[in-house]
Amino acid sequence: MSSDVHDAIDERLARLATDTASLRPRGGFDDRVMQAVAASRSPFADGLFRAARGFVPAALLAAVLAVGWAVQTGHDADRALASGFDAMVIE
Amino acid sequence: MDDLDDAVRRVAAGDAAAFRRIVAATSATLVRLGARITGSQSEAEDVVQEAYVKAFQAISGGRFEQRAKVATWLRQIVTHGAIDALRGRARRPVPSETVDDVGFGVEGSADARVALAELDDLLRELPPEQRAAVVLQSVEGHAVSEIAVIMGCSEGAVEQRLVRARATLRERLGS
Numbered sequence: 001m002s003s004d005v006h007d008a009i010d011e012r013l014a015r016l017a018t019d020t021a022s023l024r025p026r027g028g029f030d031d032r033v034m035q036a037v038a039a040s041r042s043p044f045a046d047g048l049f050r051a052a053r054g055f056v057p058a059a060l061l062a063a064v065l066a067v068g069w070a071v072q073t074g075h076d077a078d079r080a081l082a083s084g085f086d087a088m089v090i091e
Numbered sequence: 092m093d094d095l096d097d098a099v100r101r102v103a104a105g106d107a108a109a110f111r112r113i114v115a116a117t118s119a120t121l122v123r124l125g126a127r128i129t130g131s132q133s134e135a136e137d138v139v140q141e142a143y144v145k146a147f148q149a150i151s152g153g154r155f156e157q158r159a160k161v162a163t164w165l166r167q168i169v170t171h172g173a174i175d176a177l178r179g180r181a182r183r184p185v186p187s188e189t190v191d192d193v194g195f196g197v198e199g200s201a202d203a204r205v206a207l208a209e210l211d212d213l214l215r216e217l218p219p220e221q222r223a224a225v226v227l228q229s230v231e232g233h234a235v236s237e238i239a240v241i242m243g244c245s246e247g248a249v250e251q252r253l254v255r256a257r258a259t260l261r262e263r264l265g266s
Contacts, residue, residue: 009257012213013213013225013229014229016209016230017232019206020230023203024119032140033114033139036143041107
């Protein structure tokens with residue numbers, strides 16, 4: 001009984017799969033989708049995002065250079081302070 | 092290179108018109124999937140349209156990483172959208188005139204209209220996730236491993252949903 005019902009479910013679903021195989025979107029569906037896609041776009045945001053993506057490598061390089069410059073400046077300042085202190089001690 | 096992959100690359104590079112190639116190649120399959128899960132052509136078209144908008148935004152925003160095939164990824168979005176639509180329907184019962192309309196306005200043969208209404212009636216008592224799992228396996232012909240990817244869960248979870256769904260269907264058809 002149980003396996004008969006099991007087979008009946010499988011057979012019915014297989015038949016419904018075949019019978020619904022000809023389903024397709026109503027006419028003009030692709031056009032409606034493209035209109036919805038166009039309506040969802042913000043030209044300003046798109047342009048800003050694309051421009052921002054182009055800026056990422058330049059911003060990374062600038063950040064690396066800024067850190068290098070800061071470290072170098074720090075060392076120079078330490079060296080200047082140390083030599084000033086040495087001069088005071090000699091005096 | 093796959094034509095769909097090429098279209099995705101073009102959309103990501105800012106060619107929005109290339110998205111039409113993706114829609115043209117996949118809309119029939121996706122609307123069929125959505126209709127089989129929701130039991131309604133018009134609801135399926137809404138779900139699929141929303142899925143395409145989400146997909147476009149993800150691709151053009153650089154958030155689609157192409158680890159999955161485009162077609163599989165779209166199936167994931169549509170399946171989740173269809174499950175959400177079924178949940179929404181459960182929360183807010185469909186007015187009777189809309190229930191009468193389920194299956195009408197279907198593009199395709201008269202047999203397809205009747206079959207979609209019959210499928211909807213057969214699966215009506217199943218929870219949305221079980222209904223989607225049954226459609227993906229027994230109607231769409233996917234393996235459990237593929238269903239797990241599409242539904243975003245483990246194979247064990249898919250098998251559990253299928254077992255429970257079959258028990259409900261057996262009980263219904265056996266009585």
